[in-house]
Amino acid sequence: MLRDRLLSPYQHGVSRVHGWSPGRKLGAALVGVVLVVLLPRGAWAAYAATAFGLLAVALAARLDLRQLGLRVLLVEPFVIGIALLALLRPGGLPVFLSIVAKSTLCLVIMVLLTATTRFSDLLGVLWRVRVPTLLVTTLALMYRYLFVLLAESERMQRARRSRTFVPSRTGAWRGGAEVAGLLFVRASERAERVYLAMCARGWKS
Amino acid sequence: MHIPDGFLDLRTAATAAVLAGAGLAFALRDVRRRLPARRVPLIGLAAAFVFAAQMINFPVAAGTSGHLIGAALVTVLLGPGPAVVAMTAVLLLQSLMFADGGITALGANVLNLAVIAPAVAALVYALVRRLAGSGQRSMLIAAGCAAWCSTLAAALACAAQLAASGIVPWTTVLPAMGAVHMVIGLAEAVITMLVLAVVVRARPDILEGMDSVEGRRRAMAAYCAAAGIALVVFVAPFASSMPDGLEHVAERLGFASHASQTLSPGFAPLPDYSVEALGGDSVWLSTVIAGGIGTLVVFGIAWWLARALTARVPPGRH
Amino acid sequence: MRPGLEELSLLAVGRLSYSYPDGHPALREISFSLDAGERVALIGPNGAGKSTLLLHLNGLLPDRPAAAPAVTVDGLAVGAENLGEVRRRVGLLFQDPDDQLFCPTVWEDVAFGPQQLGVAEPRLSELVGESLGRVGLRGFEQRLPHHLSRGEKRRVCLAGLLACDARLLVLDEPTSDLDPRGRRELMGLLTALPVGQLIATHDLEFVVETCPRVIVLDGGRIVADGPTLELLDDEPLMLAHGLERPHILRHRHPH
Numbered sequence: 001m002l003r004d005r006l007l008s009p010y011q012h013g014v015s016r017v018h019g020w021s022p023g024r025k026l027g028a029a030l031v032g033v034v035l036v037v038l039l040p041r042g043a044w045a046a047y048a049a050t051a052f053g054l055l056a057v058a059l060a061a062r063l064d065l066r067q068l069g070l071r072v073l074l075v076e077p078f079v080i081g082i083a084l085l086a087l088l089r090p091g092g093l094p095v096f097l098s099i100v101a102k103s104t105l106c107l108v109i110m111v112l113l114t115a116t117t118r119f120s121d122l123l124g125v126l127w128r129v130r131v132p133t134l135l136v137t138t139l140a141l142m143y144r145y146l147f148v149l150l151a152e153s154e155r156m157q158r159a160r161r162s163r164t165f166v167p168s169r170t171g172a173w174r175g176g177a178e179v180a181g182l183l184f185v186r187a188s189e190r191a192e193r194v195y196l197a198m199c200a201r202g203w204k205s
Numbered sequence: 206m207h208i209p210d211g212f213l214d215l216r217t218a219a220t221a222a223v224l225a226g227a228g229l230a231f232a233l234r235d236v237r238r239r240l241p242a243r244r245v246p247l248i249g250l251a252a253a254f255v256f257a258a259q260m261i262n263f264p265v266a267a268g269t270s271g272h273l274i275g276a277a278l279v280t281v282l283l284g285p286g287p288a289v290v291a292m293t294a295v296l297l298l299q300s301l302m303f304a305d306g307g308i309t310a311l312g313a314n315v316l317n318l319a320v321i322a323p324a325v326a327a328l329v330y331a332l333v334r335r336l337a338g339s340g341q342r343s344m345l346i347a348a349g350c351a352a353w354c355s356t357l358a359a360a361l362a363c364a365a366q367l368a369a370s371g372i373v374p375w376t377t378v379l380p381a382m383g384a385v386h387m388v389i390g391l392a393e394a395v396i397t398m399l400v401l402a403v404v405v406r407a408r409p410d411i412l413e414g415m416d417s418v419e420g421r422r423r424a425m426a427a428y429c430a431a432a433g434i435a436l437v438v439f440v441a442p443f444a445s446s447m448p449d450g451l452e453h454v455a456e457r458l459g460f461a462s463h464a465s466q467t468l469s470p471g472f473a474p475l476p477d478y479s480v481e482a483l484g485g486d487s488v489w490l491s492t493v494i495a496g497g498i499g500t501l502v503v504f505g506i507a508w509w510l511a512r513a514l515t516a517r518v519p520p521g522r523h
Numbered sequence: 524m525r526p527g528l529e530e531l532s533l534l535a536v537g538r539l540s541y542s543y544p545d546g547h548p549a550l551r552e553i554s555f556s557l558d559a560g561e562r563v564a565l566i567g568p569n570g571a572g573k574s575t576l577l578l579h580l581n582g583l584l585p586d587r588p589a590a591a592p593a594v595t596v597d598g599l600a601v602g603a604e605n606l607g608e609v610r611r612r613v614g615l616l617f618q619d620p621d622d623q624l625f626c627p628t629v630w631e632d633v634a635f636g637p638q639q640l641g642v643a644e645p646r647l648s649e650l651v652g653e654s655l656g657r658v659g660l661r662g663f664e665q666r667l668p669h670h671l672s673r674g675e676k677r678r679v680c681l682a683g684l685l686a687c688d689a690r691l692l693v694l695d696e697p698t699s700d701l702d703p704r705g706r707r708e709l710m711g712l713l714t715a716l717p718v719g720q721l722i723a724t725h726d727l728e729f730v731v732e733t734c735p736r737v738i739v740l741d742g743g744r745i746v747a748d749g750p751t752l753e754l755l756d757d758e759p760l761m762l763a764h765g766l767e768r769p770h771i772l773r774h775r776h777p778h
Contacts, residue, residue: 107209138294141250145249183258188247188251191250194250
């Protein structure tokens with residue numbers, strides 16, 4: 001499903017880039033983002049050089065460029081939207097362009113990272129650098145049950161749509177709220193069962 | 206409201222990150238000490254819930270739809286500590302996996318949506334609950350007000366961060382973001398109240414999250430302090446750069462040139478003074494008045510909606 | 524139950540009773556035992572208390588451990604002091620594999636139990652590989668749970684239990700909502716495993732094909748405990764307890 005593909009940025013592959021340790025990839029991505037943010041405004045040569053460098057990485061990792069482009073395009077409108085605020089200042093056009101360029105480059109770095117690294121590997125890195133266990137457990141459980149809840153939400157919305165003969169906005173809001181409310185109730189009941197399952201497998205909190 | 210990379214200067218991003226880290230550390234410690242073990246997986250599931258719920262469409266006008274943010278909702282359901290952790294997880298996921306929110310801006314985004322929003326929501330909820338009494342109706346009203354205030358607070362903090370980075374003059378962005386999010390906050394309040402009504406109807410026992418916090422004034426005070434400090438830290442730089450921002454506005458609007466025509470060069474300081482008197486006070490005043498009116502309006506709407514939701518016909522009829 | 528049987532049996536339950544928090548009685552004086560290597564089915568109508576009983580076998584219920592534990596596993600009384608060890612020896616397979624498969628990848632989920640027990644690399648990865656191999660899922664280490672079929676998820680859960688060297692497997696409706704192939708694969712798996720098994724199920728055909736002994740639970744009480752063919756062929760008994768004679772016995776030819 002399109003939604004599923006959007007939610008799974010990882011592109012499985014065998015390449016030098018895929019083979020790097022996730023810690024190294026995360027570190028490189030962070031350093032890259034910081035460096036780009038530090039670039040001065042209007043440093044167009046530097047921006048172009050970075051862009052070519054990132055393209056080289058994408059090619060080395062043998063990634064599907066169209067998918068990468070799609071991911072970047074998804075977020076780009078928000079970048080441009082906020083950047084438009086810069087135009088409110090006189091002489092803001094170069095500022096606007098620089099911001100859009102830098103922001104997009106950072107976007108591409110993160111998209112490359114997630115295309116070559118599994119989320120569970122990133123979690124492993126976070127745990128190793130001593131991010132608090134409670135947060136890592138929360139991230140892991142969230143990631144695991146995200147898709148389950150999305151599927152439940154979809155089923156409930158579909159069922160609702162099947163029984164809606166006269167569409168109306170208030171109906172849609174009430175329906176949306178009911179789906180969300182039931183989703184929470186089911187999620188909290190599932191949390192209880194997951195707790196039991198974790199205890200059954202020897203988890204000590 | 207997710208700030209991408211490249212918008213915030215390093216100073217703002219770092220300050221926000223430090224504040225966010227402090228808020229998160231406090232919340233983690235609070236959860237570790239007070240939350241019973243069997244509720245720990247609930248934080249993860251709640252984070253997944255927030256993410257999934259944010260995708261539900263609430264149609265507004267032809268084609269566009271609104272979405273739940275969820276910070277206030279999860280604060281009322283779980284309590285502020287767990288809410289901070291859950292929202293942080295959501296933001297981390299969005300930033301790392303979907304580039305929705307930059308990595309360097311993560312500190313600011315976490316500060317706004319995962320620390321300030323739950324803190325303000327908890328505070329407003331506790332206050333309104335105390336004023337409106339016990340019972341389901343007052344719970345819904347309190348939640349609605351909490352949702353509106355937390356949305357506005359997060360938006361103002363975001364605007365302040367953007368202005369502090371020199372992207373956009375604060376005189377433009379603060380009122381603009383404020384006004385827009387007063388409306389967005391309204392939608393958030395309505396959705397939050399509707400969802401809560403469903404949850405409480407299905408599982409009345411589920412709402413121990415915030416209600417059990419009522420007595421814990423110490424945690425409340427700490428969260429308020431955190432939220433307050435964060436807001437102050439970002440507004441204070443403007444107090445010092447106020448003349449700059451205002452002069453800018455003044456130049457564009459023609460005040461400054463007018464002032465320099467009427468006064469001799471000897472009275473150089475006066476143009477600034479008169480600009481401040483004209484621009485400064487009225488901007489602040491109008492913002493404060495707008496905020497006050499907004500609060501009253503929201504309270505009224507929340508009251509009406511809560512009545513509608515709780516004045517149910519006997520069970521059996523939908 | 525004969526005194527002294529606790530030491531000999533793999534599982535011994537003696538006069539176990541339990542009431543829900545609202546006071547409604549769920550289990551009344553349940554007594555039975557199970558030997559190593561035995562495969563026993565637990566059947567009964569919905570609401571009979573099967574799932575509640577299963578949760579007692581690894582100490583998840585009662586919430587507050589009783590003074591005199593009614594359940595003994597492998598010689599250990601299921602009480603507050605032994606919970607960790609009991610949970611290692613009793614592998615509970617939950618009805619909804621999504622509840623049990625709570626880690627982001629298959630590898631991590633199978634490794635969860637052993638990690639709690641202190642197993643470290645490189646033995647850990649070996650163990651995960653072996654366990655997945657035993658359930659026919661070799662190579663599934665990096666798969667994401669939500670991409671697996673229900674049958675595959677169940678088998679991953681099973682692998683997780685086997686990785687901890689469980690002596691007794693307790694399964695809650697393992698064949699529910701499996702397609703015929705998944706069901707056959709699971710049946711083959713369970714019959715090949717030498718560990719003792721207690722299987723709560725509605726799938727009576729499955730019971731006939733895999734379990735030599737069956738316990739019938741109704742209204743929180745054990746109403747019958749004996750050889751499968753004998754009990755399941757007893758139509759009045761089956762109908763009296765919300766069950767029925769399985770087709771496989773109805774159309775049995777004498778050879």
